[in-house]
Amino acid sequence: MKFTKMHGLGNDFVIIAGETRLPVEAGKLARNICDRHTGIGADGLVYILPSAIADFRMRILNADGSEAEQCGNAVRCVALYYYERISGARQALTVETQAGVQRVWLEGDGMDRLVRVDMGRPVLASKDIPAAVEGETVVDRTLQVNNRGEERAYTFTAVSMGNPHAVIEVEDARGYPLEQWGPLVETHPYFPNKTNVEFITIRSRDEMDMRVWERGVGQTMACGTGACAALVASVLRGRADRRALVHLKGGDLLIEWNEEDGRVYMTGPAVTVFEGEWNR
Numbered sequence: 001m002k003f004t005k006m007h008g009l010g011n012d013f014v015i016i017a018g019e020t021r022l023p024v025e026a027g028k029l030a031r032n033i034c035d036r037h038t039g040i041g042a043d044g045l046v047y048i049l050p051s052a053i054a055d056f057r058m059r060i061l062n063a064d065g066s067e068a069e070q071c072g073n074a075v076r077c078v079a080l081y082y083y084e085r086i087s088g089a090r091q092a093l094t095v096e097t098q099a100g101v102q103r104v105w106l107e108g109d110g111m112d113r114l115v116r117v118d119m120g121r122p123v124l125a126s127k128d129i130p131a132a133v134e135g136e137t138v139v140d141r142t143l144q145v146n147n148r149g150e151e152r153a154y155t156f157t158a159v160s161m162g163n164p165h166a167v168i169e170v171e172d173a174r175g176y177p178l179e180q181w182g183p184l185v186e187t188h189p190y191f192p193n194k195t196n197v198e199f200i201t202i203r204s205r206d207e208m209d210m211r212v213w214e215r216g217v218g219q220t221m222a223c224g225t226g227a228c229a230a231l232v233a234s235v236l237r238g239r240a241d242r243r244a245l246v247h248l249k250g251g252d253l254l255i256e257w258n259e260e261d262g263r264v265y266m267t268g269p270a271v272t273v274f275e276g277e278w279n280r
């Protein structure tokens with residue numbers, strides 16, 4: 001089976017095109033392919049499939065085999081793939097995801113190819129995130145976690161971009177011990193479908209640092225939907241303007257929560273690394 005390895009700011013994916021549907025046991029295949037010692041190695045396995053309502057459909061499986069509703073960095077990668085190998089001249093595309101149809105525009109050229117994605121409207125209703133927290137929305141709420149006897153109370157804001165996110169402002173996101181605390185928030189009882197976890201430090205009203213512990217993956221170099229959720233949460237909390245640069249471990253994403261249409265736009269790079277053959 002031929003594959004293409006791509007990444008968005010170091011959040012890396014194995015891309016499979018040409019199939020009409022996910023294979024049986026797609027989760028097991030994702031675990032095998034994503035294993036960084038015995039497989040190809042990636043944060044996720046992504047399929048480009050036919051669509052009746054968009055140029056193509058994208059489905060993504062996390063490294064643990066779970067399917068996610070949405071993936072911002074992967075949308076930029078598959079849009080570049082489709083443009084370079086299939087669509088040619090057209091630089092405006094539509095992608096069907098589990099979170100709806102998204103518009104994508106390819107900008108720039110060559111190695112500094114940038115991709116702008118309409119990530120849709122954020123979902124803020126607690127029941128739709130979903131978050132088992134009383135109240136209509138989940139802004140500045142508290143959750144307790146216990147790490148081998150050490151208690152911590154986090155103030156968090158929950159936002160869905162199709163997939164759930166818990167955004168937590170901390171003193172120093174860059175140095176935050178994600179490995180210890182990320183999984184405890186990811187699997188907290190407040191989140192029936194688990195959650196992605198973003199630790200952020202606000203630098204100014206249009207700049208923030210972010211580190212992410214992803215649901216079903218662990219710490220990644222970047223998370224597109226997470227950056228969108230972090231911007232939305234920061235606007236809701238009065239901590240940021242509607243357009244900000246999010247500094248991730250792997251690089252920067254420009255995120256805008258448009259006031260007119262209520263949609264979130266993400267602009268960032270996508271890179272093709274290599275092609276290969278998976279024989280197992």
Ligand SMILES: N[C@H](CCC[C@H](N)C(=O)O)C(=O)O
Pocket residue numbers: 011062067068069070071072073074163164196214215216217220222223224225226
């Ligand atoms: N782990 C995520 C899916 C990948 C999201 C991330 N890689 C992005 O760029 O948005 C989840 O289970 O919701």
